[in-house]
Amino acid sequence: KDFLDSYNKKHEEILAACTTEIEEVRKIEPPKEIDRDTARTFSLILNTVNNFPTLLSLFKSNADRELRKKVPDYRGITSLVRDGVDGLRERISSLITRLQQSKDDEKLPEQIRKYMADALPRYENLKKLCDEVITQVDALGDLKLDTLRRSLQQRDPILVMGENDIRIIPASQIWKEESPRRMFGSSATRPKARFAGEQTITAAIMAINDPARRKVAFIRPGGPPLTDPFMSPMMTELAMTQIAQRLRDYNFEVVEKDISGQWAVQSQMRGMPAAPEPTEEELKDAIWVVLAFGSGQNMMGMPDPMADAIKRHLDGGGSALILVAPRMAGLEEALDGWGIDVRPDLVALHESVKSPDSAAEDQIVRARREQPVFVISEYGEHVITSPLRSLEAVIAPAIPVKADPAKNPAAKTILPLPTDLKTWGEADFAALQSRQPATFDEKSGDMPGPISAGAVSEKGNGRLVVLGTARLVFDDELSIYDENMAEQGVFVSRFPGNAELFMNSVFWLARMDPMIAISPSAMEVSRIRPMTASTLRFWRVGLLLVGIPGAVIAAGLVMYFKRRD
Incomplete structure (x- = not known):
């Protein structure tokens, strides 16, 4: 509260400095003849400075x-102030x-160069004011009492207390209502709340007993962030916001790193600097989730930075979950000594299945007929896969x-692919692209079948999971909902095994084995295991054709001899 009272004065100082700068910018006369670089520089200055008051007013009015309010959320307010001032500081x-780069550029008009030289000290002073506010907020520490007081205002919260920490679980996390994001068809049924308390409370207890918050780092080969809900719409097909939020719900810290560094350069060129990403040194203790989309070499013929980074992390005793895409070369050396063989030069296929001429056929059934699409319900024998038996997952494409x-x-x-149809590893990528x-x-x-699409291993203090599917937990896959369950008001994933396999892999890599299970939403899904061919033959031939008629004949013979006696 004392900080917020003092911040009002600091806010006025920052606002006054911004207002002064706007007046200085408006004194600049736009050049009559202007090239593209000059226009870009002038536009950047004008737009950035003009937005300062709007940005300040927005988070100040929210605070x-x-x-x-009768019971203010002081923690939330200080976080709001810090985020707002930090955003302003990044722009400054x-x-x-x-x-600094442009003030001596002879191509710029004299008036703009003079403004740049004169304005630099003012911007540096403005940045200093922002730094002081952020330093004050960071020095406040954790406002646990305020968190407790605010949380107790909620309906039916659960309080988990430890010796030095507390966790408050709202009722909305114990009984969850979920609405569909993507369905083949529609349903007007009201969603039913499902119980999600067991794993939520267990996660809270483990977080209190082990205060070191575990970090999961998504390592991508380039492009915008995939786990940030504000950035991921730029790459909708590759977004991973749902699984990232699920990790946060289990008290994991989720970060990202573009291993190529290209995204930061591209953002800088657009005049919108990207948020700073952690260094490899800062991520050495994190669990890496690697999107192995690299090609094995860059344009200069040098080793792919992705494969190189994987090797450094694993050699340093790190743990990782690697999601492999086709043509990701360079993994052999990175996985040396782990006992895992990956064939990204192949794509698993099953024999072609002719589709019936029926427009009413379910789209998912139609998709399953595609040669690279595999739906699995058996995952192999390992601690991360045992709880998943009979849960369906979709893998497409699958790398051996x-x-x-x-x-x-x-x-x-792990992840043996079904063998009810002939399977093999296809080497001709051109034939796949032809859709024939x-x-x-x-x-x-x-490569002849049978084919598997995953493996796990341990070496020293490190653990490794390699899955031959890069699309395992993209939002597109997790957002396909089960229509039959939706008609009952229960919105669950059509392929719950995808997210469950990912989460169990992360728990195992984090050495949180007690958390390995299936989530409450997956428990809603029917888990009737399909019959094997031998079991089906037993029921058809052994029981229906032999067992039942034989029992009738035996009963008849018993009655016949009994009556003769």
Whole structure:
């Protein structure tokens, strides 16, 4: 409260400095003849400075609105102030960097160059004011009492107390209502609340007993962030916001890193600097989730930075979940000594299935007929896969991955692909792109089945999970809902095994084995295991054709001899 009272004065200082700068910018006369670079620089200065008061007023009005409440959320207000001032500071820092680079540029008009030289000290002073506010907020520490007081105002909260920490779980996290994001069809049924308390409370207890918050780092080969809900719409097909939020719900800290560094450069060129990302040194203790989309070499013929970074992390005793995409070369050296063989030069296929001429056929059933699409319900024998039996997951495309115990006895193969249809590893990518049915040809480099798409291993203090599917937990896959369950008001994933396999892998990598299970939403899904061919033959032939008629004949013979006696 004392900080917020003192911040009002600091806010006025920052606002006055911003207002002064706007007046100085408006004195600049736009050049009559202007090239593209000059226009970009002038536009950057003008737009950035003009937005300062709007940005300040926005988070200040939100903070004032919260303060007027009967029970203000002081923690939320200080976070709001810090985020707002930090956003302003980042814009100012970007502007300072641009001014320092351009103030001596002879191509710029004299008036703009003079403004840049005169304005630099003013921007540096403005940045200093922002730094002081952020330092004050960071020095406040954790406002646990305020958090407790605010949380007790909620309906039916659960308080988990430890010796030095507390966790408050609102009723909305115990009984969850979920609405569909993507369905084939529609449903007007009201969603039913489902119980999600068991894992939520267990996660809170473990977080209190182990105060070191675990970090999960999504390592991407380039492009915008995939786990940030504000940035991921730029790459809708590759967004991973749902699984990232699920990790946060279990008290994981989620961060991202563009291993190529290209996104920061691209953002800088657009005049919108990207948020700073952690260094590899800062991520050495984090669990890496690697999107292995690299090609093995860059344009200069040098090793792909992704494969190189994976090797450094694993050699340093780190743990990782690697999601492999087709043509990701360079993994052999990175996985050396782990006993896991990956074949990104192949794509698993099953034999072609002719589609019936029926417009009413379910779209998911139609998709399952595609050769690269596999729906699995058996995951192999391992602690992360045992709870998932009979839960369906979709893998498309699948890269062959298998364990080699001769190289590492701790390595185990998981994710065996179904064998009810003939399967193989296809080497001809051109044939796949032509959309024509592919056939097995060992002479062309195809690998005969059976095929598996995953493996796990341990070495030293590190653990490793490699899955031959990069699309395992993209939002597109997790947002396909089960229509039959939706008609009952229960909105669950059509393929719950995808998210459950990912979460169990992360728990295992984090050495949180007690958390390995299936989530409450997955428990809603029917888990009737499909019959094997031998079991089906037993019921059809052994019971229906032999067992029941034989029992009738035996009963008849018993009655016949009994009556004769």
